[in-house]
Amino acid sequence: MMIKKLILLTLLFNFTYAQELKLFFEENTIKNAQTALLRLQAKDISNAKLTLLDKETLNLNFKKNSFKKNEYYALIPISYYKKPKKYKVIISYFKNDKKYFKSIKLNVIDGKYKSETITVSKSKFKPNKQRIKRTKQEYKDAMSVYRSISEKILWNEDFIYPMNSKITSAFGTKRVYNNQLKSYHSGTDFRAKVGTPIIASNSGIVRIAQNRFYAGNSIVIDHGHGVYSCYYHLSKMNFKVGDFVKKGETIGLSGATGRITGPHLHYAFRINGIQVDPLQAIKILNKLNN
Structure with missing residues (x-):
């Protein structure tokens, strides 16, 4: 019975925390040579980072958004020569001394420049x-x-x-x-x-x-x-x-x-x-x- 209660409390905590945290791109489809803005809204987190998975991996730290309370952001610049496709972005951060991971997709399309x-x-x-x-x-x-x-x-x-x-x-x-x-x-x-x-x-x-x-x-x-x-x-x-x-x-x-x-x-x-x-x-x- 005690184990079931612990599992239930853990699930409830994870569900509540998941609702408290928001992770989203301002625009999840951009052209090559444009910049993606990834926003992370959460309380009491630290050391938030991201990795864009590709042949040349891009690693960036989130910055605190001085315009918004409890928001962090990352600017992901996409090279002019980046291949158009969907890229996986892995996000990591700490809360209560525990490390969490999340992922999100960024769609890069051909800019078709003249x-x-x-x-x-x-x-x-x-x-x-x-x-x-x-x-x-x-x-x-x-x-x-x-x-x-x-x-x-x-x-x-x-x-x-x-x-x-x-x-x-x-x-x-x-x-x-x-x-x-x-x-x-x-x-x-x-x-x-x-x-x-x-x-x-x-x-x-x-x-x-x-x-x-x-x-x-x-x-x-x-x-x-x-x-x-x-x-x-x-x-x-x-x-x-x-x-x-x-x-x-x-x-x-x-x-x-x-x-x-x-x-x-x-x-x-x-x-x-x-x-x-x-x-x-x-x-x-x-x-x-x-």
């Missing part, structure tokens, strides 16, 4: 040995920044666009340079005459403020929790590395620096080190406060 051909001057398209060395070092330094995840969240308001202008080239467009180089457009281009003010999408710390071969004058802002916004081809930079920037401040002026065909703003996002669609990232990040 293609375009671009012609640039040979001097910029075909770098010499010195330029190859420079671009490799610039890439290495940038990735070191993007892979650094600040545990402190640096924004407390919704993200905004860096300017109010027509989008001239969407994120993800497949690009062919001079019929030789194949890649994809890693950001969103906004129409901007030289000297147009560019504002910070949200508050954060400047981690890159440098002239680079491809991106020209570049400012990269760390917003915390692995979220970075990037502003390229500027004619002027108003901040230096280490400066704190407030949302809406003018970080610089648009220009035509770097390897481009004309003046514009190239706006990009990195989340947990991976390049993602910046406009979709803004949309999903602003869900945290809703």
